[in-house]
Amino acid sequence: MIKDRILRLLFIPLLGIFIPYFSDIISYEHYTITELVITHLYFIFLSFCIWNTSSWIHHSLRPLYKVNQNPFTKISSIALTSALFGGAICWIFSLIWFRVSRENFSWLPVFKSSSFSALAVVVFTLIYEILFLTKERQLDEEVVSQLDIERSRAEMTVLNQQLEPHFIFNSLNALSYLILHDAQTAHAFNSKLASVYKYFLINKNRELISLQEELEFINNYFFLLQIRHDHKLTMTTNLDKEQEDNIMILPCALQLLVENAIKHNEFNDENPLLINIFQQNGYITIKNNKKPKPYLVNSTNIGLRNLSARYKFVCNKDISIQSSDHEFIVMLPLINKTQPHA
Structure with a gap:
């Protein structure tokens, strides 16, 4: 398991702020400071759901692929699956947002927010894959180093005995x-x-x-x-x-x-x-x-x-x-x- 606490603390709030900003799903001039805080908390929660769903999909699908399998196929399939789920979650949250907010409904902001979320999920998938590969390489090096030490000890024990x-x-x-x-x-x-x-x-x-x-x-x-x-x-x-x-x-x-x-x-x-x-x-x-x-x-x-x-x-x-x-x-x-x- 990789340690992604810092990434979560950094990117989940950022994604929650960027989704409404780039999708024009919020008319900022019509909201008070308090309402904006509540609004962004809602989208940060959306970001939290997207991140954790993507992380779960990545952890679930990754072990299904063989070590020697084409990495492009593995990353592409995981990224596509995660992007579809992330986009679908954002689609649902955006529809709910239009029903509870004072915004006038439009399909364009819904499409833009879902597309932005799907793109963000692809980036998250690449980040996770880099972290996994780095961790695996580190573990492999530790295993090889430990095996070398044990082999050296075993050979010397035989020699001494x-x-x-x-x-x-x-x-x-x-x-x-x-x-x-x-x-x-x-x-x-x-x-x-x-x-x-x-x-x-x-x-x-x-x-x-x-x-x-x-x-x-x-x-x-x-x-x-x-x-x-x-x-x-x-x-x-x-x-x-x-x-x-x-x-x-x-x-x-x-x-x-x-x-x-x-x-x-x-x-x-x-x-x-x-x-x-x-x-x-x-x-x-x-x-x-x-x-x-x-x-x-x-x-x-x-x-x-x-x-x-x-x-x-x-x-x-x-x-x-x-x-x-x-x-x-x-x-x-x-x-x-x-x-x-x-």
Whole structure:
């Protein structure tokens, strides 16, 4: 339902004044001020009846037409029907007016008033149609926007709820080996693994988390990776310790990028994978040396695409992805605790 209160308050009185003025149905010089007021109230009531009848016809007929139907046919039929009803109402009111007033009856003023009313109804119909189309477009944009938000949230929820299956399988294999050969390291490995899963379970549905918590998580996660890969992996962090608790980040954002580096690169003891996480120019930068695996890795890039879309949604900023022959860099915008977000 469109809000037309202002239009009603403005146009109903105006139409009630214009109908007698343009149709010459009133001899103004023969009326006192009081009589003119009463006369115009009568025609304002006529205008009220015409407006509401036209509005009712428009609201009743409009849903009968299909969305993809020719709009000219729809508007023409609604306008014609409304004009006929509006003209008929004015015709009846004009005849009544001549019977109760001191005016000499003439068909010309009746015809002129009815024609003017019909023309006014056509204008009203166009105004209503414009209002309806504007409202529908606004609602469509809101629905599309909400669907985009829900889709983004759903994709990110799926992303956050899953750990790379190979990581789970390899971690369990590593734990089994350590239990048999190094009980102390196995205990530490088990503790870190529990912390990693606890982080996933607690924070999988959160939009943001403090950088301090994310760093604690990524350190636990990297500990598990180093147990498996030993000196083939190195990770360094260079962040402002005083700001860690005031900076927010998407949960598992760093883990996704570390996992992405491991998945797509070949590394060994002689050529380790070097991952550097540092803060610079309003970004958290994750950089790794690049040595693509000699065979193609099955990848849909859904992780990076979702991460980019999520940052756009949360803080209306883009992540930066830079790739060269020797290194791969992803820059995540800093989000302050006090910064408004969606």
